[in-house]
Amino acid sequence: MVKTFKMLGLMSGTSLDGLDLAYCHIMKNKDQWSFEILNTKSVSYTVEMQAELKDAIFLQADKLLVFNNEYGTWLGEQSIEFIKENALEVDYIASHGHTTHHQPQNGLTYQIGSGQHLANASGHRVVCDFRTNDVSLGGQGAPLVPIGDRLFFGNYDFCLNLGGISNVSFEQKGKRIAYDIGLANMILNYITRKIDLDYDKGGELARNGTINSKMLEKLNGLAYYLLPHPKSIGYEWFVEEVAPIVDETDDHIENLLHTAVHHICEKVAQQIKRNSTGNRQSLFVSGGGALNHFLIDTLQEKVGSDTKVVVPEPTLIEFKEALVFALMGALRMEQEINILCSVTGAKRDSSSGVLYLPN
Structure with missing residues (x-):
């Protein structure tokens, strides 16, 4: 019934x-x-x-x-x-x-x-x-979406959500493991709002930029990335740790966005490779970041050919969290x-x- x-x-x-x-x-x-x-x-x-x-x-x-x-x-x-x-x-x-x-x-x-x-x-x-x-x-209270990943999308090896924050979930020895990887749209939207844009549609501004190596080094060096899971982050962490790095970087908006995208994708790729079984695998991507074509192209490049990045139809991309x-x-x-x-x-x-x- x-x-x-x-x-x-x-x-x-x-x-x-x-x-x-x-x-x-x-x-x-x-x-x-x-x-x-x-x-x-x-x-x-x-x-x-x-x-x-x-x-x-x-x-x-x-x-x-x-x-x-x-x-x-x-x-x-x-x-x-x-x-x-x-x-x-x-x-x-x-x-x-x-x-x-x-x-x-x-x-x-x-x-x-x-x-x-x-x-x-x-x-x-x-x-x-x-x-x-x-x-x-005694828990982190986050992320919560992995229960939906297990019950609705368990046929994928990894489920990645690119909202304000990036988080991942996957099965490991019969248990669902998940945690906040780090940055996603929060930093991208913070940058675009400096020029009164809500977001970088399709990642076209970012695609036209180049990497600011000093900014990338500072972002990659954030202490959060060294912590073991379970772990999660919130807006407080962004205000204290990330916004000052963006604010003190004097460069074109396109370059700030380009650098942020590379940082996001590098950190996601590190986690996928670290938890890989070594076989051909699938990475299901949802959240607003999945609509950023430059980000998805960069992510596929970073994770390599052994991992297929799967982007679902737009309704599921945008409303997966509300669904969960x-x-x-x-x-x-x-x-x-x-x-x-x-x-x-x-x-x-x-x-x-x-x-x-x-x-």
């Missing part, structure tokens, strides 16, 4: 480009899970909201809590508009929220987007706050594991997420 969950997945990532909404049917047939993505929408952030989200890390506690509620209401408004536009039947909204603070070493991760405000504004049941429980169990949070919501409703301790380093696997009912 196939059980179907009608889920609306919401995702806002560290690249600050906007909110992704994906209406999915998540199907469970015995212990097998599958999906259909039926409707999608991306809502770009205004310049003002981008700034508010970027600077939320600096807010005083009371102002951050107010913003948490306001953003939750906004998420609810976007959700109900999307639901009405497409006449959707929704069982649950599964929301990632937007990460403002991520300090697992201090037992802290915080995603704004109040679940109660979201539920009230949308009139639908909400599952959110997926990371906090894992951090309370829809899955995580369904797993939570079934009280099944949705966070893997082999990925996060927590004391145990968990079924995480908090349910909010509309009033």
Whole structure:
């Protein structure tokens, strides 16, 4: 008997480009899970909201809590508009929220987007706050997408997500291993915003640049890359460690982007080669970075001919994370594991997420 969950997945990532909404049917047939993505929408952030989200890390506690509620209401408004536009039947909204603070070493991760405000504004049941429980169990609270990689995309050797941050997942001795590799769109978008561009479409600006060797050396030398996994990074790390390197490099935008792309791809390729079985293998790439043709070309060059870089159709590229949070919501409703301790380093696997009912 196939059980179907009608889920609306919401995702806002560290690249600050906007909110992704994906209406999915998540199907469970015995212990097998599958999906259909039926409707999608991306809502770009205004310049003002981008700034508010970027600077939320600096807010005083009371102002951050107010913003948490306001953003939750906004998420609810976007959700109900999307639901009405497409006449959707929704069982649950599964929301990632937007990460403002991520300090697992201090037992802290915080995603704004109040679940109660979201539920009230949308009139639908909400599952959110997926990371906090894992951090309370001693885990990184990240990355979370690997449960989707295992259940939906397990036929690929490696699954790479190129969002604001690059992260990878793969099976090793019967366990799913995953961690944040390092930079991705966060640095690219930071550079383009210096010339009032949201992003480098297709990587065309980057393609026309050349490598700035000093900048590349500094990026490659970041201490994070020497840490063992499980490990994860957040916006705080970018502000403290990466932004100063970009800001102090006096060069053309094209060269900054070209250098950043080479850095991203070198670090990804190192991890793929380090965990390679030595056989012909596949690397499934999703996230906004998969739309950057120059980045994908450079990545294929760096990983070599033994690894085939697979880029799926655009809907899956853009909405995979929203899809996975829809899955995580369904797993939570079934009280099944949705966070893997082999990925996060927590004391145990968990079924995480908090349910909010509309009033």
